[in-house]
Amino acid sequence: MKLKSKLSAFKRWISPQLSIQGKIFIAFSLVALLSILSIAGIVYVNMRETIKDNAVTSVSDSIRQADESLKIMLEEIDRLNTVVVTNKNTVIDTILSPSEEISYEWFMEQKRIEEFLKSLTDYKPYISRIAVVGLNGKVFFSGDPWIDRTILGTPTIDYILRNGSRHAYLRQTGVYETITVGREIRYDRKAIGVVMVDLNYDFIRKTYGVKPTADSMLYVLDKQDGFVYRSDDIPDFAPPERRIVGLKRELAGNGDAVEQTIDGRPYIVVSRLSDYTGWTTLALIPLDSLLTESTKLRNLMLEVSAIVLIVVLIGSLQVSSRITINIRRLKSMMMLVKDGNLTFPKKEIQTKDEVGQLYHVFISMVEELKRLMEGIRISEKEKREAELTALQAQIRPHFLYNSLNTIKYLARLNGAPNIEEVSGSLIELMRGVLGNSNEFLTVREELDYVRSYVSIVKYKYMEPIQVHEEIEDEGLLDARVLKLTLQPIVENAIIHGIGSREQGGAVTIRVRGEKNDLVIEVFDNGKGMTQQQMDRMMNEGGKREATSRFSGIGVLNAHERMARMFGEPYGVKLYSELGLYTKVEIRFPFMKYQPKSDQEVI
Template identity: 70%
Template sequence: MKLPFLRRILSPRLNMQGKIFIAFGLAALLSIVSVTSIIYMNMRETIKDNAVTSVLDSIRQADESANIMLQEIDRLNTVVVTNKYAVIDTILSPSEEISYEWFQEQKLITGFLSGLIDYKPYITRIAVVGLNGKVFFSGGPWLDRTFLETPMMDYMLNNGSRHAYFKPQGSADAITVGREIRYDREAIGVVMVDLNYDFIKKTYGVKPTEDSLLYVLDEQNGFVYQTEPTSTGAPGQETLVKLKHQFAGQGDAAEKTIGGRSYIVVSRQSAYTGWTTLALIPTDSLLSESARIRNLMIEVSVVVFIVVLFVSLQMSSRTTIHIRRLKSMMSRVKEGNLDFPRTEIKSKDEIGELNQVFIGMVEELKSLMEDIRMSEREKREAELTALQAQIRPHFLYNSLNTIKYLAKLNGVPNIEEASGALIELMRGVLGNSNEFLTVREELDYVFSYVAIEKYKFLAPIRVETQVEDESLLECRVLKLMLQPLVENAIIHGVGPSEQGGVVLIRVYEEQEILKIEVTDNGQGMTKERMEILLGQPGTEEKPSRFSGMGVSNVHERIHRMYGDPYGVKLYSEPGLYTKAEIWFPRLPDTENNPKEVLSHVPSAAS
């Protein structure tokens, strides 16, 4: 790695290359750790499963081998207990020891027993013990009538209905298989065969690891077989008995902690003998090979991670070199240098396209800068023109004030009134830039308009107002909503009438809706004319001569601002009257703030 790059990486503010490098590194590290961990954990579980499967197979084969030998011994016992001539009659014979008849019987039964165990090296002794004290055996060790007083004799008599399997106490070289001899439904003795213990050791010598332990317990929880522990801390008989009762299946396995050490315990119970085999495999010994593989995987992962870091460094450098070039050009533009030398980026990806867009943007920026210089020049010229135009309204107001003053000096009140009304009306139209006015201000503009308009007609024009509540005069409405309707009532309503006309302006509230009615007693109008005034589709209205907007404009402005049901509604009877209703939401005085005005619109307006 280069030192400048390290300085960029370790700087408090990472650049894009550093971010890409770190992102690649973190992604690679996370991937490598995840994959390595998953492989290692799966390998551990696979080793455990394979060990359990192997031990269960070995135990099953050992049980089957032992069962074959025990079944053979059971058959021999069956032959003995069913032989009446050589066994039963000999036991029931009244002859006593040290007599000729006793020697003959001894020779007969001993020859019979010897013939049964010949060529069977896994049998060390076969014996028949009568309850009357007669003892006959073939093989070793020696056996006499004292055996009648032993617990083994009691056990075989108590379990004589089936075969009795057990390891004699104090004996380390035989497994005794016994069965009682019955005659005339009464027990008369037992037959027992001793199985060579070396065959048991060879059969159950299953050790997956050097320090594995294997125990075979009979139904009385006695040891049939046990391996010699290679280290201290082997479980005692009480612990093994508890383990035996925890497993009930034919092939169960679980991980247990015994004496502070973790073991994989495998249990299997023989269906033939009832013996339970417990195999204890130390987990650390079993997984010692996996630890070596784990260390190897860590070393490989470190090498792979270093390679990925190097590759990501190269990729991030190649990816960001064009971005750094773009950044350099943008810095020059930021400094105001638009005529910098162009760096050619030939890549066909998004960065190349970004370079083309940036170059185009710079060219467009140069063009815009030139346009701005031109517009600034034109703006200064426009400001001069606006300054000159600003003089004209002031000149008009001053001129009208002069006319009003001269009319007053010369005693011409009508000219004084008309010029004063015109001044007020023009101030409202040209001088007031507010979008919203109070109802009171709207009425003032209407009165100024009427003061001018009445001099056009010979007959007087009466404009009356009715206000239901004085507080309604302070409600806010859109500017110049009332004057076009009054103008329409005067010009098209009471104006053509030869008799004096009356225009009634009524202000009232109904269901939180501010309503302003403009009613005249003129000639009225037809339905078609009302549709034209409201600007129905297919119709066209000429604008008002004074305001430049007609009834349809008023309706459209209100409807667009507030929605339904607000706007203008017309009612008329030809030759009788015309009434125009303006529906506003009742809005308080909010000092002409449009947002505050609209926030008070009732929910009826959509």
């Protein structure tokens, strides 16, 4: 079951639209893969360079030590040669002696000089033979191999005579391989012979036995491009001797290590020129064999990297699953809400991170949604009730109008003009309040409703109510205003302003234009109001007070309607002085009248 769930989760990750868990998994995997490959690559490259540097350092140090060891031996041999060529009694006199072979004198001379030579080479195992060869045919030696007068006239003697004013070095091949160090013997400014010391070749092999790899090659060449030494077991793919000579001339023993491809095979070539002998040492290290261990290490690193990557992938899978588990829970809850289920069992997400914060915000949104839906349900219920009430209210005004018309006709028949006037004004006022469904009326219509209201309320007072109208421009009467905003203001002016005066009360309605605004001012010369009373009228208390009047709409109600409709600075403002006057300013944006075909008046 676990494997099945893992496979299904993996299928989701590789879908076109990856989940967050899949993205985290892929991101972790890519970062881990790049990191592992980068580290492995850097380590491998550095290790290759380190192996090459170590090989070059090791070979260079070994060659230097070999040259130093050979130099020490050659210096010792040079000192022996110097002792021989400067010994007059034993060496020079014996060479110049007239004694013939197979004579007693010759035998004694030979015994004496051989004992002298033997004493020089005792305890020096790196010397295989020391010989004194006179140009007159006398030959004396100590060690192996045997030597006789047949050596005279050979290239070896000629080379020593040409180059042996100090020391001459050359390699001898044949039955015995050796390095010969020769020097001419001079007497009376003439060459009378040579002294030759043969260096044991086994010591040369041990000294230059430098092989960092099994197939490495080391060559020692003299000044004449002759091979003084070459490694044993030269591999079959070794470069030919002419190529080695070319490398020696090309590098000139500068002591540098270079990478060169010889016959299609890459090598590290290390060269060194001996200041003492003038010999050049060349070491050729095949790169493929040198880096065999690095190849094994590279394969091991790849295996380890693969294992580490698998561990990281498994770890990233677990980490991404733990990171996104709360997101999946939140998604499941959102899907339930999408399906309309607002009573789902809440899964508490206790984390304090962004997901936890989203969970609490989501729960708050669900609670708010439930509250709003409950409000909508209640509103719909109230709407249905209001529609029923409106239907009932639509029927009642007809009976009221008919009843008022009946009262008006009866008053006319009975000669009661005041009752006829009141009932007619009440009909017109109620027709505007209940019968006109338009939200906006013209200023002219608003003034008509005010006149109807004054015709009704004047019979309440003993003195007639003086209502004056001042119209700045007749064209302003066609401007549109909110329905029933002027009548409540005039009502307040009459009841609370001049109603308490015994006589002389008057209300003035002034209509004027101000820039792009329409301003209606209602002025009364009543008792006035204090600031506290004006503040109370413009707050909720004033609203409760206003709603108890005839119109059912107060000053605050008119102000709030205008403020909601038009915004600042439109609305109602109060100006008053106690005992003198009260002025109400109503400010509208100027709107021209546009008659509607669907306007209905009951």
